[in-house]
Amino acid sequence: MGAHNTELATIAGWIRAAQAVVALTGAGISTESGIPDFRGPQGVWTKDPSAERRATLQHYLADRDARVAAWRSRLRGGLIQGAKPNAGHYAFAALDAKQKLSLLITQNVDGLHLDAGSPRERLIEIHGTARDYACLECGDRGPIEAVLERVRAGEDDPACRRCGGILKSATISFGQNLVAADLRRAEEGAAACDVFLAVGTSLAVYPVALLPQTALRNGARLIIINAQETPYDAYADAVIRGQIGEVLPALVSVV
Ligand code: ZN
Numbered sequence: 001m002g003a004h005n006t007e008l009a010t011i012a013g014w015i016r017a018a019q020a021v022v023a024l025t026g027a028g029i030s031t032e033s034g035i036p037d038f039r040g041p042q043g044v045w046t047k048d049p050s051a052e053r054r055a056t057l058q059h060y061l062a063d064r065d066a067r068v069a070a071w072r073s074r075l076r077g078g079l080i081q082g083a084k085p086n087a088g089h090y091a092f093a094a095l096d097a098k099q100k101l102s103l104l105i106t107q108n109v110d111g112l113h114l115d116a117g118s119p120r121e122r123l124i125e126i127h128g129t130a131r132d133y134a135c136l137e138c139g140d141r142g143p144i145e146a147v148l149e150r151v152r153a154g155e156d157d158p159a160c161r162r163c164g165g166i167l168k169s170a171t172i173s174f175g176q177n178l179v180a181a182d183l184r185r186a187e188e189g190a191a192a193c194d195v196f197l198a199v200g201t202s203l204a205v206y207p208v209a210l211l212p213q214t215a216l217r218n219g220a221r222l223i224i225i226n227a228q229e230t231p232y233d234a235y236a237d238a239v240i241r242g243q244i245g246e247v248l249p250a251l252v253s254v255v
Contacts, residue, residue: 008247011238012254014195014221015095020102022193023092024211028200028226030108032086032245057175060168061136067166068156074144074169075151080110080130088199089116091248096122100255103189107201107208109171124182126208128171137165144169183207190214197223200244203230 015021027037059066093116095101104123106113109130113123133147134140140162147167150158160167172178186208190196196215203209203224212222212232221237224230225247233239240247 008251009254011223012251015100015255018194020193021100021195021197022103022189023101023197023199024105024201025199026107026201029088029244030110030112032088033083033112035080035083035110055174057173061166064157071151075148083110085112085116087245088248089113091252093117095252098255105186124186126178126182126186130169130171132170133167134170135160135165135167138163141170186211187214191218193220196220199225202228203232
């Protein structure tokens with residue numbers, strides 16, 4: 001069992017002493033920005049599992065109506081329009097500014113780590129980003145606003161202008177593989193770090209949930225900050241259950 005009430009000062013000491021710190025964030029860090037956690041106890045998919053099936057890539061490819069509905073929803077801004085980073089996101093930018101964060105991996109597609117100032121070169125948006133579109137055929141990609149403009153002008157299921165393929169937001173849907181290069185970089189980061197910080201993630205979505213295991217196997221300390229239990233709590237060096245927007249800035253201020 002890890003020491004579950006480890007003082008923040010002790011954890012800060014581990015981070016200060018580390019050669020490489022890698023962090024993984026999940027939905028829990030963005031709920032304080034008003035973005036719902038789809039898999040949490042009150043999550044959209046927990047309450048309506050059919051909504052999760054509708055979110056699969058196969059469904060999107062096979063059903064034009066699903067694409068039309070998806071573009072209409074994206075036009076409304078989905079669930080993330082207007083969301084602003086919160087104290088948790090800013091704390092990660094501050095940790096980076098202290099040169100104590102070698103890699104930030106996020107499962108979120110909301111772009112809020114970038115808005116908070118975390119540098120793109122040390123950020124992996126492992127489940128993609130809702131801010132870009134991508135062609136599922138040729139891989140063409142750009143700001144989603146360019147496609148939303150076409151939807152506004154009357155195209156209800158805009159096709160790729162390069163190849164005629166199906167366009168989607170550049171997020172990873174169920175049934176869609178992660179970007180191999182991103183996953184490899186995340187795995188290498190986890191294998192090489194001395195401290196792995198998991199924040200606001202249930203550590204239940206694979207393959208991302210294997211990253212703490214990789215870190216532990218290579219001798220890293222594991223620190224978990226999450227509202228709910230995770231499968232890794234028993235293996236962690238410290239588990240904190242508090243509000244991320246309070247705990248993380250307090251921790252980073254003493255690093
Ligand atoms: Zn294309």
